[in-house]
Amino acid sequence: MLKQPNRINIFNYCFPLGVSEVFFLSSFYLSILDVSLFALALPFSALFLMFSLYLFLRTHKTAKSLPNQEERRREIHAFYHQSFGIFTIIFFVLLFAALAYIPLLENGGHFYLLYCFPMALLCLIPSIVSYKGMKSYKLETDSSLNV
Structure with a gap:
């Protein structure tokens, strides 16, 4: 079982997100080269993206359970921001990639449409x-600037 993160920051989920994007970009490169292996990189990208989402939601759950202290409040706000x-x-990148591949459905665009x-x-x-x-974790400096 994975232990709960002790620090609230984006590095809890960034590594699997980066690996997901490497697989996604390598699938684009392989599709440009007209290699049919590009369809194999997309499921790995989806797997790592879902794992990254799981780690984000777990960190979010930890952030919600922490006591409301000012020094932690700034850290939590930075995490969410x-x-x-x-x-x-x-x-937006995935949405625009899916829209860009709509005209190319016969050249493997349906894989990107079904993925993106x-x-x-x-x-x-x-x-x-x-x-x-x-x-919800708005900083006090933000509220004083809006007055």
Whole structure:
């Protein structure tokens, strides 16, 4: 069983996310070279992306269970802010990749369509959770600037 993370930061889920993106980009490279092995890289990318999502949600659960202290509040807010940016960018990249491959359905585009749309929707979950977390762990400096 994996132990609960003791620090709340993005490095808890970044390694599997990076491996997922390496598989995703290598599948693009292989499809450009017209090698049919590109379809084998997409399931590995999806597997690592789902594992990264699991690690994010586990870190989110740990962040919610921590007592509300000011020094931890800043760390948790930074975690949610960075996570929102990362998963929102990945959401838009996957969405635009799926839309770009719609005209190329006969050249293997259906693999990207079947991969990118569900994975983009899957990346929308941590984006929404991170946005809600940013709002709930809002820093006092943010509220004083809005006055």
